[in-house]
Amino acid sequence: MIRFGAEPALTRRLKSWYQRWLLRAFRYRPDGLLIMLNLPFALIGGVIGVDVAGGILSVASIVGFITLFGIATRNGIMLVSPIRHLQTNEGIADFRTAVVHGATERVVPILMTALAAGLALVPIALSAGRPGSEIQAPMAMVIMFGLLSSTALT
Numbered sequence: 001m002i003r004f005g006a007e008p009a010l011t012r013r014l015k016s017w018y019q020r021w022l023l024r025a026f027r028y029r030p031d032g033l034l035i036m037l038n039l040p041f042a043l044i045g046g047v048i049g050v051d052v053a054g055g056i057l058s059v060a061s062i063v064g065f066i067t068l069f070g071i072a073t074r075n076g077i078m079l080v081s082p083i084r085h086l087q088t089n090e091g092i093a094d095f096r097t098a099v100v101h102g103a104t105e106r107v108v109p110i111l112m113t114a115l116a117a118g119l120a121l122v123p124i125a126l127s128a129g130r131p132g133s134e135i136q137a138p139m140a141m142v143i144m145f146g147l148l149s150s151t152a153l154t
Contacts, residue, residue: 033077042072045149064142
């Protein structure tokens with residue numbers, strides 16, 4: 001097991017910064033935590049994408065993970081923000097009703113962005129093994145599989 005000397009202090013500072021950021025960004029901590037819970041779903045698909053691309057975690061794969069986490073976070077915000085809006089501005093007090101209305105309102109935009117990004121990456125992913133695709137193909141695989149799992153599990 002590898003341990004770093006500054007690990008506990010760094011972990012405490014990052015946790016404190018993260019909690020302040022969530023509170024400042026969403027004004028309600030559970031919304032931020034719900035959005036961030038989407039990231040492990042994206043990670044599952046990204047890891048499968050790395051395995052399909054050859055099992056080697058390269059710089060291109062890491063760039064794919066960064067892109068994937070950004071898209072997954074945006075999709076989470078697109079899903080959570082209308083629910084909060086319905087509760088605070090539209091006067092829907094029942095949480096279940098707000099979730100149903102918010103999810104049905106935002107499911108099409110979320111699916112369209114995921115589908116557009118996924119379909120755009122299919123030719124890049126299929127070019128794996130050809131000269132010049134050493135960087136693009138693993139990144140495309142990570143993003144495609146991550147979007148698939150993130151969108152399906154959310």
